[in-house]
Amino acid sequence: MRYLIALMLFLSLPNAWAEVTLTVLDQDNLPVADAVITVPNQSMSTPDKIAVMDQIDESFVPRVLVVQKGQYVSFPNSDDIRHHVYSFSKPKSFEIKLYKGTEIAPILFDEPGLVVLGCNIHDDMIGYIIVADNALAFKTDENGQVNLPVKKGDTVSLWTERTLQGINAALPITITGEEEQRITMELLPPPLDMMDHGSMTKGFGKSKWSY
Template sequence: MPEPMAVPSPTAKPARVAVAAPLEEVSKPASKPVSKSLSANKPAPVAKTAVAPATSKPESEAAGSISGSVKLAAGQGQSVSAGEVSEGLVYFLPKAGNPKPKPGRFVINTRSKGFVPETLVVPQGSTVRFPNVDTIIHNVYSRSPGNSFDLGYYAPGKSPEYTFNTAGLAIVNCTVHHTMRANVVVLATPYYARPGKDGRYQIKDVPPGPGTLVFWHPRAVAKSIQANAPLAASATQTLVASKSPQMH
């Protein structure tokens, strides 16, 4: 059985709010004697108050991005198809101030004795439905730590679901068809991106500060580097395909 991928669980990020510097009062100059020729109802001079400009940058300016490229190289006895690198994932785990991602609802179909899609990235706490769109019975289960479940055997048209509450890699299989496999990557961070077929990626709106940048692909061993966001240069990484492509 494939080993689960450990994913660190970061903490929440406080909102950045621009705060104006305190007001500074300007001393009122000493009053000069008022000439008797002045009108008695003319108001006396009023001291002016100066407002210091805000020194903090708005959040839109403080946030940056992390971009670069990923390459999937063929390991010993392996081959890599063009564009296969797009099945991977790049995500950033801030050392501090990481907000909890908003859970959602997602779908993985059981079709033609396979899972579609084979790789799904979801925020921690999300629910995934597994509709049976085949004409045969399926069973969907996982033995991954923290996300172990068994939806049992179910007929075409049925759509059981499961909520993934633990961050990490959940490997999903089918008891009826042993070659069926899906990778559900459960993230405890909102900062991630899927690379394109050319391997390029961009993670937007990353808060400034140190953290861990992780490169993952279902056919390779994940790699991570320490990074200080936003990055002034591109972050590139090569992953070596040591596992065979998923078959169904």
């Protein structure tokens, strides 16, 4: 919903095409959820809304969160146990020491890039925040699908934690102009914790982000 206004404005521009439904599949023809598609040439203002990266059942929820540069993110802990959230990523290095509940103030993410999250208490807790550089960015759903406001010949970038060449890589995708476009990628298997939570979601191309 946070991109709805920007999407409507874009579709009203001259020469804009209708939405393209992009479906991302792995080599086993399974949908890739939580892949982030960025439309570099379409600007997006920073939302006033505070984004939320929760902690539920010893997992970051959502596993992948997309925000805009300059947006705040809150980190509530909905578990009955304490967590110790941290990141060493270059766009945003921070630490929230042992806590639970919602008493922690939101954190500003003011540099674009990939932020990898961990928990000092639970080593298997991994989450990702993609900080878009005020560009339209969308996330594929559980069916590996996303609707994009693009036209034929546009190039978008695709990121998923499962790419073969590393977590920092992004794959350029050229839009064919068809109403529905399918992309099949050779990927690493989904992490076990993703499969446990019903999400079937190292990269192709030149690395865009560092952490």
